[in-house]
Amino acid sequence: MTTPTPPLRPSPLAEQAAERIGQQIRTAVWPVGARLPGEVALAKELGVGRSTVREALRTLAAAGMVRSRQGAGVFVTADRPAEDWPARLRRAELVHVYEVRTMVEVEAARLAALRRTAADVAAVDAALEARRAAGAGGDAEFVDADIALHAAIVAAAHNPVLDDLFAQFAPVLREHLVALVAVFELRAMDRDHGLAAHAELVEAVREGDAERAGRVLAAELEATRARLLTE
Structure with missing residues (x-):
């Protein structure tokens, strides 16, 4: 169960959303191996649209922190960005x-x-x-x-x-x-x-x-x- 968080400020929303989700991952609200809530639930929690959530998840995926599994959802794969x-x-x-x-x-x-x-x-x-x-x-x-x-x-x-x-x-x-x-x-x-x-x-x-x-x-x-x- 996640702690309610205030809506995000209206400036680069996807970046802020990625940071907020990343923070939840780093603090083990969603530990490595956990499945993230669905787009609708994340959008409601963060106070943004589903498209912003999708963009945030793409950013986190590129950093190696989450991975989408077809038909299963998005799962946490690391608690910090992969170092290039x-x-x-x-x-x-x-x-x-x-x-x-x-x-x-x-x-x-x-x-x-x-x-x-x-x-x-x-x-x-x-x-x-x-x-x-x-x-x-x-x-x-x-x-x-x-x-x-x-x-x-x-x-x-x-x-x-x-x-x-x-x-x-x-x-x-x-x-x-x-x-x-x-x-x-x-x-x-x-x-x-x-x-x-x-x-x-x-x-x-x-x-x-x-x-x-x-x-x-x-x-x-x-x-x-x-x-x-x-x-």
């Missing part, structure tokens, strides 16, 4: 990002070595040269060039899902890596930090050596992950 992937990545520790990055990029490097085209090789070679040139610039410029090289290798794998995953990682990686380079002073003695390993990776992709490409990149990423764990 980019937000979760931004909140993650860099060492955890690196663990997942290794899983994604090592396989992408192997696939790139097997699937690369002449155009892919040219793009990867150009990205390596750009990374080398960025060694003379600032940390942000250097990190951008490094990420661009990795993106070119992922693109050479010709897997759109890998492309999308890396695109989600890239902004978070950039933010963390700019800070990482500065804190660890990675370029203090070597402005082209990691150039030899990246050149070997590009050579392995160019030559179609999938095992070597995966091995080189795995070693490079693991070295950074290990440093994050010990510093």
Whole structure:
């Protein structure tokens, strides 16, 4: 049984309705697994029309808090909105990002070595040269060039899902890596930090050596992950 609530203010009603229903869910008036009252009952309780209730429920469904079951009604599936992937990545520790990055990029490097085209090789070679040139610039410029090289290798794998995953990682990686380079002073003695390993990776992709490409990149990423764990 729900507690009576005052009618909503006449300004974005659907948004207010979604917030009110969400509040009832968060306070376990309607706990996870419960079926919500029907549209008519909700509309009467909130003092709005059924169309406003439907829009509010669509908002909550998009947030992962409710789900409609054909012929059964609308059920509570979570007591808070689902956090989207980019937000979760931004909140993650860099060492955890690196663990997942290794899983994604090592396989992408192997696939790139097997699937690369002449155009892919040219793009990867150009990205390596750009990374080398960025060694003379600032940390942000250097990190951008490094990420661009990795993106070119992922693109050479010709897997759109890998492309999308890396695109989600890239902004978070950039933010963390700019800070990482500065804190660890990675370029203090070597402005082209990691150039030899990246050149070997590009050579392995160019030559179609999938095992070597995966091995080189795995070693490079693991070295950074290990440093994050010990510093």
